Amino acid sequence: MAGNVGEDETTRILKILKEHPLGMSIKEISAAVSMSRNSAAKYLEVLTVSGQLELRHIGNAKLYTLSRRIPIGNLLNHAGELIIVLDNDLRIVQASDSFCLFAGVPRPKILGFHLSSLTVPLLSERDELELQALLRGGPSLKKEIRAVRNGDEVFFNGRFIPALFENGGSGVTVILEDITERMRAERATLERDRLLHTIFHIPTTPQFYIDRNHKVVYWDRALEIMTGIKAEEMVGTHNHWKMFYPAERPCLADLVIDGNHARIAALYAGSRLPNADEQYEYTGFFSSLGAGGKWLHITAMPIRDPAGNLTGAMETVEDVTDKKNRGFIVSE
Structure with a gap:
């Protein structure tokens, strides 16, 4: 997944689907928003995982509609902790407002990145290798995380929980409790x-x-x-x-x-x-x-x-x- 998901593209996809409440296929969506089929598929994956779209399979075709459920993003943004959802490649597919504020980066520019490659890295590449076990159904992990932001140390109690998406894909939900003041x-x-x-x-x-x-x-x-x-x-x-x-x-x-x-x-x-x-x-x-x-x-x-x-x-x-x-x- 590319790391430059844009606000305009996602907005255009949501707008066109609003005009077609019965749903559209990838081919129809890519044509309607003048985007390649592969690019449209990547945006649709992010929107589906984040709870903004629903996916139905009709034969061999995938039909996308606007979600009638409360988007997961709305729930994340009411939590006190910093929350991130990672996909099967451990790339960010959803993040709470509090996490975006901490990272100092708008949400569209965070999606698709690894936690180890952010401006304020929260994990090392070695740490991410340990998370592979969660993608295979391993038990939840807990880890104390130290990061440096603007020259100051910050500390988190991190919980890493296996997640299963509706499309059958596996992922990881990361919940970060700020313990800087306590430390x-x-x-x-x-x-x-x-x-x-x-x-x-x-x-x-x-x-x-x-x-x-x-x-x-x-x-x-x-x-x-x-x-x-x-x-x-x-x-x-x-x-x-x-x-x-x-x-x-x-x-x-x-x-x-x-x-x-x-x-x-x-x-x-x-x-x-x-x-x-x-x-x-x-x-x-x-x-x-x-x-x-x-x-x-x-x-x-x-x-x-x-x-x-x-x-x-x-x-x-x-x-x-x-x-x-x-x-x-x-x-x-």
């Missing part, structure tokens, strides 16, 4: 757990962790005791600055995420440059802490995933007021 949520949970695992293996100096959007995702118990601010007041907010300053300004961890080395030098004068772990260090006096202020030793370092992508930053906070008052700390 993203699962990945985010795994990443959060991995990061918290990393955090818990760092020495227990008071610390907090912010993600790359500068939102607090972890505020430890030692920090609660030092600041009097509970984790539930901080997690999910951008308010970590409140433990240091009377008015909002970036913390060292914020600037590490931004990679703003110039501003680090300006706001945290005397801070040590990053070491091999990309860790900044700063010791300074914070007047808004406690009754008379506190001297704090702060470190901040980026946190990266296994691929090296920045996911957030960790900041540790050590109260060194006593050491400073005893002269054990040299201001940096």
Whole structure:
């Protein structure tokens, strides 16, 4: 089947059959729409499989009439899933509106193609070989499908069900449930757990962790005791600055995420440059802490995933007021 089924040709065939409610043969239809017999046969096959035409055999002749049933396309378009019907050659003969919208291609330009040859391929040629068993009456298959559309990953739970057409031909009905949001949520949970695992293996100096959007995702118990601010007041907010300053300004961890080395030098004068772990260090006096202020030793370092992508930053906070008052700390 060719992959360029046109809207004009199908419309002309349906129009001429509407004018002949008792039915027409392939020869009569091809002559009426000025189309070769082979081409007309291919369009008639698609229209029959999709439920728009009915086929009757009168002797050796095939007689086509407009269907008096609800077209399968109407049913497909009311389903929440993406649905595709494949013929015996595993070419698309029907597709729901939702699938056409996902593929970004009008229905006439999808018909006749394999799922492996679409602009957004959903199966590999090897996957399609596995579907051959369904054409021979094999059991239904389930498969998780990953595709890339416009640079973004999308995921589907795919069900592949053997189908039998009225003309006796075999095919496959494909039902795709979009599970992209669920997969993203699962990945985010795994990443959060991995990061918290990393955090818990760092020495227990008071610390907090912010993600790359500068939102607090972890505020430890030692920090609660030092600041009097509970984790539930901080997690999910951008308010970590409140433990240091009377008015909002970036913390060292914020600037590490931004990679703003110039501003680090300006706001945290005397801070040590990053070491091999990309860790900044700063010791300074914070007047808004406690009754008379506190001297704090702060470190901040980026946190990266296994691929090296920045996911957030960790900041540790050590109260060194006593050491400073005893002269054990040299201001940096």
